[in-house]
Amino acid sequence: MARECWIYYCVVGLLFASFTTTKGSPAGTKIPKKYAVNLDVAPEKRWQQVAIEHKELIKDVHSVITSVIPEDLLPYVELIATDLDYYIAKPYAGEMRGFAAALNISVGDVVMANLIYDVSAFCTSIISQDANGQIWHSRNLDYSFTDILKNITIAVDFQSKGVTEYSIITYAGYVGALTGQRPNVFTVTVDERDQGSIIWNLVIGILDKQVSPVSFLVRDALAYDRNFSAAVDRLSYTATAADAYFIMGGAKEGEGAIITKGRLAPDDVWKLDPASGRWFLVETNYDHWTTPPPSDNRREPAIKAISALGQKNISVMNLFDVMSTPKVLNPHTTYTVVMSAAKPSLMQTWIRI
């Protein structure tokens, strides 16, 4: 009897969970599960729930990733893993160790997965200012290994004393941030710049201990910066192992920028300028002053869609539609996010299924 009841509750619970996670979600999408990660507990313990609930899937991801890593790189990753606290800043070293322990896999595997976030990441990010001066941020994250990543896409609220300090959308097992919001301060996304020898540069850079992985730097900004310009400065002037585009929206009118980042300093910082008509900025994976290759022109359809929408027409669902424009939305898109730092509760994510 007790057992039947238990099964009954499980089934009802599952049905309820599946209803609540897809409620109001447009066809072809699903809302990711949200986790609270408690910053007041030791880094090693923070991600246990996430690790437990995605154990097998994370291991599958790791085996896919390991298969694409050049074999002669592995000893260097192992060097980082064996002296993790020396090479990787707090709290990321401890959080990765926690994942390794919870998943019963080597620290090296977790480190590798965390470092190669930008193998073939293609993305589109748009900052826009609406007719009331509110700043909006929308993004698609496109990736190789799309199928499996969709299954581990999660929303995370980092909390202290029960209050959300900042939120990210991530893949279970990754501790850095490629999409995040600090409520009432800023929103940020990373689009990949320059491909090729990134993995090598990243690993060698870390071994030289001069540079931060891009996604850890973004999480630092979310954790420590209390205003838009401080975050722009941190992301512009901190040395990183890889180039990147940082797309940023603030909580105040006019606060919007795309940083085209070289390893040591920005090559360009492009700002919103609504007074002279520049009320939106679009970034895909090419420098904004160059022409994207015809084989991968997501910029033009994105510009057309946001222009057609117009400044008076901006809303969560209308930006979702912009991000659903063909090419901007493509078979590699894993998720879409719309957020606005001034109205943090609007932050919405759709996994593309």
Ligand SMILES: *[C@@H]1O[C@H](CO)[C@@H](O)[C@H](O)[C@H]1NC(C)=O
């Ligand atoms: C952890 O993995 C090792 C093999 O790598 C295995 O021998 C051991 O039983 C595993 N432990 C648990 C708790 O699953």
Ligand SMILES: *[C@@H]1O[C@H](CO)[C@@H](O)[C@H](O)[C@H]1NC(C)=O
């Ligand atoms: C992802 O999840 C779906 C359904 O939940 C499943 O059909 C599919 O096989 C999973 N894909 C991978 C690569 O694990």
Ligand SMILES: *[C@@H]1O[C@H](CO)[C@@H](O)[C@H](O)[C@H]1NC(C)=O
């Ligand atoms: C932003 O934060 C930085 C560092 O905390 C501080 O020095 C600066 O005065 C702040 N700027 C504004 C405009 O509040």
Ligand SMILES: *[C@@H]1O[C@H](CO)[C@@H](O)[C@H](O)[C@H]1NC(C)=O
């Ligand atoms: C709002 O956007 C839709 C397309 O999404 C467009 O048809 C409509 O004309 C726009 N309305 C205004 C007032 O710009």
